Amino acid sequence: MRKNKRPRRSEPEQAAGNGVLDRRLFLTGSAVAIASAALPDKARAAEPLPVQPWMKTPGAPFTPYGQPSKYANKVARVVSSIPGTTGTGTSRTPHHLLDGMITPNGLHFERHHNGVPDINPEAHRLLIHGLVNRPLVFTLEALMRYPMESRIAFIECAGNSALLYQKEPAQLGVQPIHGLLSCAEWTGVRLATLLEEAGVDPRAQWILAEGADSAGMSRSVPLAKAMGDALIAIYQNGEPVRPSNGYPMRLLLPGYEGNMNVKWLRRIKLTEAPTMTKDETSKYTILQNDGKSLQFCFTQEAKSVITRPSPGLTMGAPGLYEITGLAWSGYGKIAKVEVSADGGASWALAALQEPVLPMAVTRFRSPWRWDGGPATLQSRATDDSGYVQPSRAKLIADRGARGNYHFNGIASWGVAQGGEVKHVYA
C-alpha cells in the first residue's frame, strides 16, 4: 500500500520503442525516484538487521597482495585451448559480471599461441635493429630510466565476436562471444623515443615486432604507427604487466588488433617492407567471398555490445532496468551510442560515462522499462570520425561471412516473454 502514499509523478517519456527511456533519467536526482518507483518494493524494515557471525569475531589479517572474495569465484575468465595444448587458445573476460571501464588485471583476456613464458626480467633484452643508424639493446632497468606515458586503452582480439559470422546465433552469452576485449591503463616508454635514439634510416617504412614466447609471435607494423602513439608498456593498471599480458614488456598499439600488441617483446627490426610473418599470412587475414583475403587490417572499427541484460542473466519482475554495455573504436573516441529494445526499429541515445577517451572503452547506460513482454536489445556505436557500427546483415553483405576476423556488426539479445535472454539475429 506504500505506493499509494507516494506523490504522483509524471511518467517518463519513452525515448524509443518498447520502453527505452530518456538517458537523462540517470543524470537528474529527481528522475531517479521515478526509476525506483518502478522497481519492486523493498522489504519492510521494522526489525533490526540480524547480527551476522562476521560481526562477532575479529576478521582476517592483512595480506601483501589481495585477492577477490571466495563468493565472487564465478567472476573468472573462461578458458578454451586447442586440443592437445594447454597454452594455445584464449581466455575471455566476464563482462556480464563487471562494470565500469577498467578490466582488472586478473581478468584481462588472453590469446596465446604457445602458452605464457616465464621470463626472468634480468635476462630479458629488447633489441632495436635493422634499418637504424645505431642498433641498441635495452634491459628493463635501462628502459625504466626513460620518460613514461600512460593511457587507458582497450585491446581487442581480431577474432572477438567471430561467432557472429555463423549462420545461426550461437547459444552463448557475452563472455564466450565478446570476451576477447579488455581495457586497462598502460604505462611505458614511447617507442618513438627509442627509435629516435637508434636513428631511423630513411628507407625504413615498417617495423617487425617479435615476442619472446615459444611461438615467436611476430607482426609487421607501419613505421608511422611506431613513431606515433605506440608504447613499450611496462605497467598495466599501475603494477608491472602480468605474465599473461607480456611481462616484462609488451608493445601497445592503441586501436590496433590485439595480436599486433606483441607480448614479451624482444625485438624491433626496421624494414623497408612488411616481413610477411606466419602470423600475418596464415592467420589474421580476412577471407572474402571471392577467395581472396584482406591483409593488414590493423584497426578495430567502432563497435559496442550490451553486457547487461545478456544471456545467462535472467530478468526479474517487469519494471525498470538499466541496459548497460561497452563501446569502443580504434579510430578515436566514441561520439554516441544508441540503444534499441525493438530490434533496431527505433533508437534512443544512451548516457556515456565520463571520461570518454580515445581508443578506450566507454561504458554506456540506458534506462529501460521492461513490460514483461518480448524485446530485442541492440546497441549501435558511432565514433568521432562519423563511422557508424553496421548491422550484422550489412557487414556480411559487404564482406561475406568467411572472414573470421574483425566482426564489429550490431549484436542482438532477445528477451522472451517471462524474461529469458538469448542470443538472436535481428
Place this chain on the structure above:
Amino acid sequence: MRKNKRPRRSEPEQAAGNGVLDRRLFLTGSAVAIASAALPDKARAAEPLPVQPWMKTPGAPFTPYGQPSKYANKVARVVSSIPGTTGTGTSRTPHHLLDGMITPNGLHFERHHNGVPDINPEAHRLLIHGLVNRPLVFTLEALMRYPMESRIAFIECAGNSALLYQKEPAQLGVQPIHGLLSCAEWTGVRLATLLEEAGVDPRAQWILAEGADSAGMSRSVPLAKAMGDALIAIYQNGEPVRPSNGYPMRLLLPGYEGNMNVKWLRRIKLTEAPTMTKDETSKYTILQNDGKSLQFCFTQEAKSVITRPSPGLTMGAPGLYEITGLAWSGYGKIAKVEVSADGGASWALAALQEPVLPMAVTRFRSPWRWDGGPATLQSRATDDSGYVQPSRAKLIADRGARGNYHFNGIASWGVAQGGEVKHVYA
C-alpha cells in the same frame, strides 16, 4: 665514439635550478632525443640476442584468474598491525614500484580496525532508516538493478604521511610514509537514489554510516554529501569490490578522509545531528597545540608526493632522470604541480598526465638532469580551487605538530653526492 656522430643539438634550457628541465621535453618527439642523449650509452648490438629457455618450450597454461609474475613479488603491500592483533592496522601501497593513476586491486591500501570480515553476500543487507518516510532494506541483488555510475577516485587515510609531524625525518621511503593512498575506478549506485526512494525527512541533516566488520566502524556524514556524489560502490576497477575494500559494498565519499568511506556498509541512519561515534571522537580528530581538537575535518586537501626518485631507489650515473609522482585534492582537480630540485628555491611546472579528473590522483612527470651532486627534490600541488599545498613548516606553524591526521605539507627527498636518496626536511 658514437656520440660524436650525432648531430649537435641545442641544450635544453633549465626550467628551475639544479637541472629541472622544461616539461615540454616530454611532449615533443624531437626533445626526446635530447633526453636519450643524456642517458648512458646502450650496449652495442652486434650479436644476435641469446635464445632464452622460455623460447624453447611451451609456456604455462591459461588461468581463470591471473596473478603477477613471481619476479615481481616485491611489488607488494607492507603490513603493520597493532601488537596482539592481526587485523588492526594498515597495509600500504608500494607507489615507488608503480606507475600510472590506477592502483591495482591487490595493492590498494588497507586500514582495518578489526580485520577483514568474510561476508556472505546473500546474507548481507543494507538498511536505510532513521529520519526517512519509508525504511528500506536492500539485498545486493536488489541494488544491482539500480542505475550505476562510475568514477575514478582516490581514497587516502587521514593518517597518511603522519610521520612528517615528527621532529626528525623518518628514515623510510614513499611506501611506509605515504602509502595510505590509492586510486581506483569505483562503480555503484548513487546513495541519493536510495535516499530519495526512502523519502528524506526535512529534519535530517546527517547520516550515520555503519560497517558490518566486528569493529562496527561508524561515521557521521553531512546529508549534503550523501545527497551529492556519494556512491554505494559495488565494483572496484571493474570487478566486485575486494573483501579488504568492503565486499560486497562500501560507501564512497569522493575526496573525504578514508575511514568515512565505510567498508562492508550495512546501515545508513538519517539523523538531525552527528552521532558522535567512537570513530569520530576518540579517533580522527586533529589535536592542536592548545589541547583542543578539530573535529569533522572531512576533505583531504591538495597534496603531492614524488614517487621516483625516492628512498630505496639508488640513482645510477648522472644524466637525465624522470621525476614522477602523484598529486590529488579532495576539493577538485589538480590545476598544476611544480617540481623543485633545490629544496624549493626555484620551481618548474611538471607535465600532467591526462585525464586529469576531480578527486582522482594525477600523475605528474618532470625531466631532470642530475649532475651527480646533492639535490633536494620537492613537489607542490595546486588544485582548481586555487589552494596551494603548504610547506611542512607552514603547516606545522598553523596547526602544530600534534595533529596526527591530514598531513598534506610538502615532502622532501634528499639526493646525496653519489646518489643515495633519503627522507629529509627542507
